Amino acid sequence: xxxxxxxxxxxxxxxxxxxxxxxxxxxxxxxxxxxxxxxxxxxxxxxxxxxxxxxxxxxxxxxxxxxxxxxxxxxxxxxxxxxxxxxxxxxxxxxxxxxxxxxxxxxxxxxxxxxxxxxxxxxxxxxxxxxxxxxxxxxxxxxxxxxxxxxxxxxxxxxxxxxxxxxxxxxxxxxxxxxxxxxxxxxxxxxxxxxxxxxxxxxxxxxxxxxxxxxxxxxxxxxxxxxxxxxxxxxxxxxxxxxxxxxxxxxxxxxxxxxxxxxxxxxxxxxxxxxxxxxxxxxxxxxxxxxxxxxxxxxxxxxxxxxxxxxxxxxxxxxxxxxxxxxxxxxxxxxxxxxxxx
Amino acid sequence: xxxxxxxxxxxxxxxxxxxxxxxxxxxxxxxxxxxxxxxxxxxxxxxxxxxxxxxxxxxxxxxxxxxxxxxxxxxxxxxxxxxxxxxxxxxxxxxxxxxxxxxxxxxxxxxxxxxxxxxxxxxxxxxxxxxxxxxxxxxxxxxxxxxxxxxxxxxxxxxxxxxxxxxxxxxxxxxxxxxxxxxxxxxxxxxxxxxxxxxxxxxxxxxxxxxxxxxxxxxxxxxxxxxxxxxxxxxxxxxxxxxxxxxxxxxxxxxxxxxxxxxxxxxx
Numbered sequence: 001x002x003x004x005x006x007x008x009x010x011x012x013x014x015x016x017x018x019x020x021x022x023x024x025x026x027x028x029x030x031x032x033x034x035x036x037x038x039x040x041x042x043x044x045x046x047x048x049x050x051x052x053x054x055x056x057x058x059x060x061x062x063x064x065x066x067x068x069x070x071x072x073x074x075x076x077x078x079x080x081x082x083x084x085x086x087x088x089x090x091x092x093x094x095x096x097x098x099x100x101x102x103x104x105x106x107x108x109x110x111x112x113x114x115x116x117x118x119x120x121x122x123x124x125x126x127x128x129x130x131x132x133x134x135x136x137x138x139x140x141x142x143x144x145x146x147x148x149x150x151x152x153x154x155x156x157x158x159x160x161x162x163x164x165x166x167x168x169x170x171x172x173x174x175x176x177x178x179x180x181x182x183x184x185x186x187x188x189x190x191x192x193x194x195x196x197x198x199x200x201x202x203x204x205x206x207x208x209x210x211x212x213x214x215x216x217x218x219x220x221x222x223x224x225x226x227x228x229x230x231x232x233x234x235x236x237x238x239x240x241x242x243x244x245x246x247x248x249x250x251x252x253x254x255x256x257x258x259x260x261x262x263x264x265x266x267x268x269x270x271x272x273x274x275x276x277x278x279x280x281x282x283x284x285x286x287x288x289x290x291x292x293x294x295x296x297x298x299x300x301x302x303x304x305x306x307x308x309x310x311x312x313x314x315x316x317x318x319x320x321x322x323x324x325x326x327x328x329x330x331x332x333x334x335x336x337x338x339x340x341x342x
Numbered sequence: 343x344x345x346x347x348x349x350x351x352x353x354x355x356x357x358x359x360x361x362x363x364x365x366x367x368x369x370x371x372x373x374x375x376x377x378x379x380x381x382x383x384x385x386x387x388x389x390x391x392x393x394x395x396x397x398x399x400x401x402x403x404x405x406x407x408x409x410x411x412x413x414x415x416x417x418x419x420x421x422x423x424x425x426x427x428x429x430x431x432x433x434x435x436x437x438x439x440x441x442x443x444x445x446x447x448x449x450x451x452x453x454x455x456x457x458x459x460x461x462x463x464x465x466x467x468x469x470x471x472x473x474x475x476x477x478x479x480x481x482x483x484x485x486x487x488x489x490x491x492x493x494x495x496x497x498x499x500x501x502x503x504x505x506x507x508x509x510x511x512x513x514x515x516x517x518x519x520x521x522x523x524x525x526x527x528x529x530x531x532x533x534x535x536x537x538x539x540x541x542x543x544x545x546x547x548x549x550x551x552x553x554x555x556x557x558x559x560x561x562x563x564x565x566x567x568x569x570x571x572x573x574x575x576x577x578x579x580x581x582x583x584x585x586x587x588x589x590x591x592x593x594x595x596x597x598x599x600x601x602x603x604x605x606x607x608x609x610x
Contacts, residue, residue, distance in 0.1 A: 183469040183470070184469075186468055186469050186470070186471050187465055187468050187469045190463075190468035190469075190471075190475060190479060191454070191457075191458070191461050191463065191468055191475075191478075191479065191482075192465040192468045192469070194447070194451055194454055194455050195455070195458065197444060197446065197447050197451075198444050198447070198455045200444075200446075201443070201444035201445050201446055201447060202442045202443065202444055202445070204406065204426065204438075204442060205438060205442035205443070205444070206444075206455065207425065207426040207427050207430070208404060208406075208426040208427075208429075208430055208435065208436055208442075209430055209435070209455050209456050209458050209459075209518065209522060210427055210430035210431055210458045210459040210522065211427070211455065211458050212427050213427070219465060223465065266446070
């Protein structure tokens with residue numbers, strides 16, 4: 001998986017074809033419970049997309065930014081307002097513009113990164129989280145002066161056909177996530193990603209090689225926020241089906257941060273693994289509680305367990321495998337292939 | 343030895359001129375009123391005891407430190423409002439004393455970062471893998487493979503550099519500086535911590551680059567034997583001041599230099 005090769009390898013094509021067949025054919029045909037689409041697959045893809053955004057800024061560029069949910073909120077409300085106020089704007093058009101709006105905000109909140117770094121930057125970027133939510137709450141225009149506080153998201157309509165069933169929405173998201181993941185992989189493996197990582201690993205040396213810190217950091221902030229913005233719009237329109245600023249609180253930002261770290265900093269597939277793990281883990285615990293222990297363990301204890309296990313896992317990963325689950329996966333794959341070769 | 347053979351690139355006019363540079367940190371003077379020049383295509387060594395201000399000098403030329411007084415001119419242009427980024431664009435590249443590699447990236451990726459100034463594709467070109475980006479990547483990759491071959495590090499090119507032994511890391515760092523195709527290379531102790539064999543190889547690389555591409559070199563080195571062997575002219579710094587400047591033989595015979603190295607007390 002050398003980042004040096006920009007054209008795709010044979011295994012890239014195989015992976016791509018397998019995943020596409022799985023995503024577009026096998027899953028829609030075999031999974032027939034709406035629960036899996038609405039509660040697992042849809043949020044998984046949305047949050048994985050946001051986690052890719054977090055990866056760009058934190059995993060690749062090394063800027064400790066915390067506030068992904070803020071940019072998701074910006075994207076979600078931008079999308080809502082664009083569809084509401086611009087007649088005839090196609091859904092994908094609204095999605096892209098929402099991303100661009102989030103990116104513009106991201107550049108502004110990325111400015112502190114030119115002066116401060118590390119934990120101080122994290123505090124500074126926290127401001128974005130609270131500021132964006134505050135602005136949306138404060139000015140009624142963003143919510144179309146809706147007094148209830150919860151606005152129903154419009155239906156997704158593409159070429160006159162509404163996409164409202166869980167499977168339809170899943171497919172729409174899958175298309176967006178597929179395209180954006182490919183773009184992210186291209187950037188990460190190409191010269192763009194190398195510049196990000198150079199800034200991450202040794203900024204003085206990067207600058208001495210002609211990499212502009214200003215340009216590279218702001219570019220990473222913009223791209224990261226773009227991904228978060230699009231993810232936020234999809235999240236609101238397909239998973240929440242409503243727009244409420246509270247849904248994009250600091251907890252969600254932390255969740256995305258954990259997905260990023262557990263999945264593996266500086267990996268794209270880690271975004272999917274991390275998001276999947278954090279989403280499925282409570283489901284798994286519940287399942288164990290109900291089916292293995294037959295309800296002998298109280299539900300409150302299970303949810304408390306969840307927190308404890310998360311905390312422990314975070315610490316274990318930080319110490320033993322800073323590259324996260326994506327690296328574990330690589331190691332497992334390598335071992336399997338070695339055995340096959342023998 | 344370098345001066346006696348016929349060279350592809352004849353030593354020319356001054357390419358870099360350092361005029362009356364002074365640099366201090368708080369009240370401590372790192373460099374005091376120092377001037378010297380570097381001629382095109384030459385190998386120029388800066389030597390001196392620890393704390394003499396050698397690395398600070400390179401950091402001034404490179405734009406990391408801003409001297410309080412004096413000026414630096416490169417190819418006739420005075421470097422004002424300098425940042426390392428702008429200096430790189432002007433054609434000066436460098437290596438660092440304590441290795442400043444991108445540790446989690448592979449050797450070849452490190453070297454590829456050196457091609458930054460020869461990359462015109464923006465992030466959209468790269469994201470969409472437009473022909474422009476692909477073509478450029480191919481050219482850059484080919485160039486870097488050549489450097490890898492030249493430095494004889496083919497075997498470790500895909501290894502994350504953080505896992506490489508020190509000597510090889512130094513080589514990768516030289517490779518990264520070479521990839522910029524800069525006309526002036528600043529090498530901060532390229533042979534520190536190496537054994538005799540590694541040093542000999544590093545010397546060979548430096549001289550070959552100078553010979554083949556005419557790259558001007560400014561290098562800091564402690565090993566006097568190495569300095570005498572490969573440099574055309576030597577600057578000796580001590581306590582931020584120049585105490586000797588000239589061809590190696592002349593500097594070696596200089597009483598001030600001998601005193602500084604043998605530790606004769608100052609101010610007598």
